[in-house]
Amino acid sequence: MDSIKGLRPDGRxxxxxxxxxNEPLILSSGSLSPEFLFKRDRVIGSTQNGRxxxxxxxxxxxxxxxxxxxxxxxxxxxxxxxxKVSNGNVRFx
Numbered sequence: 001m002d003s004i005k006g007l008r009p010d011g012r013x014x015x016x017x018x019x020x021x022n023e024p025l026i027l028s029s030g031s032l033s034p035e036f037l038f039k040r041d042r043v044i045g046s047t048q049n050g051r052x053x054x055x056x057x058x059x060x061x062x063x064x065x066x067x068x069x070x071x072x073x074x075x076x077x078x079x080x081x082x083x084k085v086s087n088g089n090v091r092f093x
Contacts (some may be wrong), residue, residue, distance in 0.1 A: 015045035
């Protein structure tokens with residue numbers, strides 16, 4: 001669910017692959033924050049998983065449609081940053 005929290009408005013979470021146990025991914029309104037609905041995010045998946053899908057996903061990156069968002073901290077704040085990550089209080093994931 002942390003991946004969903006990191007989506008921008010109109011963001012997409014793309015799931016490629018299946019679990020080894022073939023258990024379904026269940027997204028319920030109780031497990032999603034209201035922000036997911038208000039931001040119009042989407043979860044997209046495929047069970048095909050052929051190489052062409054991997055190439056398509058990598059093509060998104062090459063075309064600049066995937067942007068990395070990071071926070072940079074000075075080394076002196078390493079303890080503070082470690083605590084933020086441990087507590088799940090980071091902005092980007």
